[in-house]
Amino acid sequence: MRHTISVQVENKFGVLSRVAGLFSGRGYNIESISVGETLDPKISVMTIVTRGENQIVEQINKQLNKLIDVIKVQDLFDVDHVEREMVMIKITPTQEQKAEVLRLAEIFRGRVVDSSLKTYTIEITGDESKIEAFLELVKPMGVKEFVRSGKIAIARERSRG
Structure with a gap:
């Protein structure tokens, strides 16, 4: 199943690499990724599109939440967006x-x-x-x-x- 994940992160060097590494380390491809600053230049939002079984993507989301520079993770799969x-x-x-x-x-x-x-x-x-x-x-x-x-x-x- 295709998941669109919104990840709010601290706008710091290396954050993108750590997030991408989390996916590749579990053998999952990122179909697309976009990153941009928010109203607060210290915070960016990543929009990540990936495919995978719901329970696997849920595990990835939990791992994302454990990364030090991650503020908030939201899988938009079941969310009106x-x-x-x-x-x-x-x-x-x-x-x-x-x-x-x-x-x-x-x-x-x-x-x-x-x-x-x-x-x-x-x-x-x-x-x-x-x-x-x-x-x-x-x-x-x-x-x-x-x-x-x-x-x-x-x-x-x-x-x-």
């Missing part, structure tokens, strides 16, 4: 395909972030299925290369009332 990632795609359409590429970018709420005589670089932000759908539609138009960010996620607040 919002997740996004970003992709930048360099497309080399033919002259006849250029308008279609721009139309698709608009439909997917993407934007052209760079262009040349032969290429468009388009940025798309959304959930994994949106990004996969866009990539499938533009592949026949000449995807030269693309890069993806890791997933970021945040738990939803519960409504009170």
Whole structure:
């Protein structure tokens, strides 16, 4: 099963290495990892995506909590949350395909972030299925290369009332 884990850590040298080492030491792959500062520059949040049986990932979460620089661990598997990632795609359409590429970018709420005589670089932000759908539609138009960010996620607040 796929798990998205949010880990709040002290923003210190070596923390990322220790967290990644915990996964590799148990033979688990990290599908994606994103790290960034919070409102407090002394604290960062890591969003880690991995696959594994629930009880194994639960053990990993317990081990994460034992790391000295870890403040909080939250497995978002059973938590209502919002997740996004970003992709930048360099497309080399033919002259006849250029308008279609721009139309698709608009439909997917993407934007052209760079262009040349032969290429468009388009940025798309959304959930994994949106990004996969866009990539499938533009592949026949000449995807030269693309890069993806890791997933970021945040738990939803519960409504009170």
